[in-house]
Amino acid sequence: MISTHVLDTANGEAGYGVNVSLYRLSDTKEWQFINKGITGSDGRCASFITEDRFTKGTYKFIFQIGDYFRSKQQHTIFPTVDIIFECEAGQHYHIPVLVSNYSYTTYKGK
Template identity: 40%
Template sequence: MSQITTHILDTARGCPAAGVPLALFHRQDSDWVEIASGTTNEDGRVAGLLDGDRVLPAGTYRMHFATGGYFSALDLNIFYPYVDVVFNLDDGGEHYHIPLLLSPFGYSTYRGS
């Protein structure tokens, strides 16, 4: 399993958010370096975001969810054209799940398992 996984749920519609592009970045010095990307499937997940045996170094990471196209496809107003979730990884190599609960005018996230 990928060390970092994600799941987007559209809480306004009560279903997974399919077709949302996302990218994972690592903060290196003063730059954000993209290390992975994908698009959510029908279950709102990106299968294999990282290779299963890849262990990321400790540091600061950012998950960029490009939500604007998702809302446009539903013919909804775009209030949040994207959502960036910034988080820290320790050096233990453990699994991190970054879910996004999304609606047209709000979002929330937490560290899942």
């Protein structure tokens, strides 16, 4: 299971309405699209991959942060935030991202 959470630290609120895409790195080293979603009012987005399709490997989230800040009529230097992470099968990976107009950070949550 892979999920995410966007927190807007610049405005002190959940990052709602952020378009997020999930990719997996193939054996041929090409990024393969898995699924996309939009964060809800709590900034969370889950259900990117079904359990039967979830395998060990390298994954990448792409967050459309530029669109999010433009919708708030704010400027950011990050059009997207790409987070690449490795997964083992049988675990839950919750990868939150904290964003502001000029910085971002991430961690493995629960």
